[in-house]
Amino acid sequence: xxxxxxxxxxxxxxxxxxxxxxxxxxxxxxxxxxxxxxxxxxxxxxxxxxxxxxxxxxxxxxxxxxxxxxxxxxxxxxxxxxxxxxxxxxxxxxxxxxxxxxxxxxxxxxxxxxxxxxxxxxxxxxxxxxxxxxxxxxxxxxxxxxxxxxxxxxxxxxxxxxxxxxxxxxxxxxxxxxxxxxxxxxxxxxxxxxxxxxxxxxxxxxxxxxxxxxxxxxxxxxxxxxxxxxxxxxxxxxxxxxxxxxxxxxxxxxxxxxxxxxxxxxxxxxxxxxxxxxxxxxxxxxxxxxxxxxxxxxxxxxxxxxxxxxxxxxxxxxxxxxxxxxxxxxxxxxxxxxxxxxxxxxxxxxxxxxxxxxxxxxxxxxxxxxxxxxxxxxxxxxxxxxxxxxxxxxxxxxxxxxxxxxxxxxxxxxxxxxxxxxxxxxxxxxxxxxxxxxxxxxxxxxxxxxxxxxxxxxxxxxxxxxxxxxxxx
Numbered sequence: 001x002x003x004x005x006x007x008x009x010x011x012x013x014x015x016x017x018x019x020x021x022x023x024x025x026x027x028x029x030x031x032x033x034x035x036x037x038x039x040x041x042x043x044x045x046x047x048x049x050x051x052x053x054x055x056x057x058x059x060x061x062x063x064x065x066x067x068x069x070x071x072x073x074x075x076x077x078x079x080x081x082x083x084x085x086x087x088x089x090x091x092x093x094x095x096x097x098x099x100x101x102x103x104x105x106x107x108x109x110x111x112x113x114x115x116x117x118x119x120x121x122x123x124x125x126x127x128x129x130x131x132x133x134x135x136x137x138x139x140x141x142x143x144x145x146x147x148x149x150x151x152x153x154x155x156x157x158x159x160x161x162x163x164x165x166x167x168x169x170x171x172x173x174x175x176x177x178x179x180x181x182x183x184x185x186x187x188x189x190x191x192x193x194x195x196x197x198x199x200x201x202x203x204x205x206x207x208x209x210x211x212x213x214x215x216x217x218x219x220x221x222x223x224x225x226x227x228x229x230x231x232x233x234x235x236x237x238x239x240x241x242x243x244x245x246x247x248x249x250x251x252x253x254x255x256x257x258x259x260x261x262x263x264x265x266x267x268x269x270x271x272x273x274x275x276x277x278x279x280x281x282x283x284x285x286x287x288x289x290x291x292x293x294x295x296x297x298x299x300x301x302x303x304x305x306x307x308x309x310x311x312x313x314x315x316x317x318x319x320x321x322x323x324x325x326x327x328x329x330x331x332x333x334x335x336x337x338x339x340x341x342x343x344x345x346x347x348x349x350x351x352x353x354x355x356x357x358x359x360x361x362x363x364x365x366x367x368x369x370x371x372x373x374x375x376x377x378x379x380x381x382x383x384x385x386x387x388x389x390x391x392x393x394x395x396x397x398x399x400x401x402x403x404x405x406x407x408x409x410x411x412x413x414x415x416x417x418x419x420x421x422x423x424x425x426x427x428x429x430x431x432x433x434x435x436x437x438x439x440x441x442x443x444x445x446x447x448x449x450x451x452x453x454x455x456x457x458x459x460x461x462x463x464x465x466x467x468x469x470x471x472x473x
Contacts, residue, residue: 089225089226089227089228090195090226090227090228090229091226092171092172092195092226092227093171094123094125094171094172094222094223095125095126095171096125096126096127096128096169096170096171096172097119097125097126097127097128097170097171097172097173097174098128098158098163098170098172098173098174098194099112099115099116099127099128099129099130099173099174099175099176100130100173100174100175100176100177100181100184100185100188101129101130101133101175101176101177101181102176102177102178102180102181102201102202103181103184105177106138108176108177108201109133109136109138109139110138111176111201111212112129112133112139112176113138113139113140113144115174115176115215116129116144116155117144117147117151118215118216119219120148120150120151120154120155121148123219123223124150124154125154126154126156127154127155127156128156128157128158128170129155129156129157129158130157130158131157131158131159133157134157141155160188163188163189164188164189164190164191167189167191167192167193167194168192170194171194172194172195172197172222173185173193173194173195173196173197174196174197174198174199175196175197175198175199175208176199176201176212177199177201177202177208178200178201178202178203178204178205178208179202179204179205179206179207179208180202181198181202181208182196182198182207182208182252182376183252183253183352183353186234186250186251186252186352186374187352187354189250189372190249190250190372191250191372192372193372193373193374193375194375195227195229195375195376195377196374196375196376196377197210197218197219197222197227197376197377198210198376198377199211199212199215200212204391205387205390205391206291206294206387206388206391207291207376207387209378209379209383209386209387210377210379222377227377227378228377228378229375229376229377229378230307230308230375230376230378230383231373231374231375232252232289232290232291232307232373232374232375232376233289233290233291233307233310233331233369233370233373233374234250234251234252234289234369234370234372234373234374235250235251235252235254235255235287235289235312235367235368235369235370236248236249236250236367236368236369236370236371236372237249237250237251237255237349237351237365237366237367238365238366239349239357239359239363239365240363240364240365240366241359241360241363242362242363247357249351249352249355250370250372251289251292251351251352252289252291252292252352252374253288253289253291253292253295253296253352253353254286254287254288254289254292254295254296254297254352255286255287255349255350255351255352255365255367256284256285256286256287256296256317256349256350256353257284257285257287257337257347257348257349257359257365258283258284258285258317258347258348258350259283259284259345259347259348260345260346260347260348260356260358262345262346264344264345265281265282265283265320266280266281266282266283266284266285266343266345266347267279267280267281267339267340267342267343267344268280268285268337268338268339268340268343268347269337269338269339269340270285270314270335270336270337271335271336271337271338272329272333272334272335272336273333273334274334274336278324280316280319280324280337281319281320281321282316282317282318282319282320282324283317283318284316284317284318284347285314285315285316285317285337286300286302286313286314286315286316286317287312287313287314287315287335287337287367288302288312288313288315289312289313290305290306290307290308290309290311290313291307291374292313293305293313294388294391294392296353297313297315297326300315300316300317300318300326301315301326302315302326303326303328304388304394305328306384307384309328310330310331310332310369311328311329311330311331312328312329312330312331312333312335312367312369313326313327313328314326314327314328314329314335331369332369334366334367334368335366335367335368336364336365336366336367337364337365337367338362338363338364339359339360339361339362339363339364340361341361341362342361343361346358346359346360346361347359349365
């Protein structure tokens with residue numbers, strides 16, 4: 001499927017969609033394989049940069065011959081390329097749209113029908129809806145097909161097996177629900193992920209920034225002008241039992257390893273690039289993406305992380321120590337969490353809150369940054385700050401009132417003099433004058449000479465007297 005990208009200051013570049021492998025990239029050859037097999041959006045610029053050449057220049061064999069200036073120039077170029085990809089406007093030729101509707105919410109079935117009808121009628125694209133709606137009375141598929149004869153060839157149905165096996169069949173994903181619906185979409189696409197536009201029909205909505213009542217204007221702009229996307233990092237989590245890999249999951253929020261139903265504290269070993277980082281003695285451990293930093297990690301005391309920061313958040317759950325603080329690790333690090341042989345109990349791992357797996361002594365889980373990011377359509381460059389402020393009321397506080405001016409300005413611009421306020425019953429300036437304070441302090445006995453001679457401008461003077469007066473009560 002052809003995709004074009006317009007970057008600021010550069011002509012339109014063509015994107016080539018490629019098949020994706022399942023093996024983890026290791027070393028230079030793995031990185032080259034990664035760029036040869038890109039995800040849906042995070043593809044390479046065909047003519048903008050020669051990735052293979054850059055990787056050859058910075059490979060370990062050539063590091064002895066590369067100059068410092070060349071290395072700095074290469075690093076600067078990589079940062080600039082990442083910045084331009086984040087600012088890119090993607091023009092996609094949408095032929096097939098997948099609609100994911102929040103489960104167990106009958107009120108959204110009518111909206112799903114309304115959205116599918118509008119897409120088929122105005123844009124004449126293939127619309128895939130959940131196969132469970134085929135026999136739904138609220139969706140009324142037969143009645144929808146009777147409205148227009150061309151709907152017969154445009155209305156189709158998707159299943160989890162179809163999205164997992166044929167992700168390149170879809171050009172765009174629309175979600176109707178909340179953040180849970182977006183997480184479910186990530187679970188459906190375990191490899192390549194089409195761009196996801198999330199309509200806000202849930203509770204909080206960190207990831208759903210589009211109001212559904214304006215869906216026609218949002219989609220018209222998408223079809224006509226293109227989109228900007230946030231490439232949200234995902235984790236590739238591999239479970240190993242008895243030395244053999246048993247399962248692999250792509251997660252967008254976090255992987256949690258906890259003590260499960262056991263009353264004993266969890267004992268886990270955390271490795272980074274095969275080096276022991278620490279021994280975890282806590283209720284569990286959370287490894288979250290920047291997107292997941294507003295989820296379970298936030299509840300456990302982890303820091304908020306902007307989605308564009310390539311980092312892995314390590315957050316303990318109720319650690320039995322005062323010094324185990326949450327920290328951020330680079331996304332280039334391969335993490336491994338192991339249940340040691342001498343652990344008293346097993347551990348349980350969950351992936352985005354789904355599919356819990358028991359880990360016995362000697363079992364471990366590896367976590368690395370995925371080569372299949374999750375592209376979400378953005379409304380503005382300030383999406384993240386706006387969502388955190390809207391949902392968490394981040395740094396919301398009543399503003400400090402200013403000092404009153406001698407002249408108030410009315411709404412019409414006219415000035416009204418402020419009436420003189422009533423004088424205080426106690427005049428602190430005269431009360432804390434040198435002569436009066438000397439007399440008062442002398443009545444309590446001896447006082448420091450500085451306290452007697454210091455004028456009313458001394459804060460120590462006032463505080464000392466108030467403390468002294470309070471101690472005599």
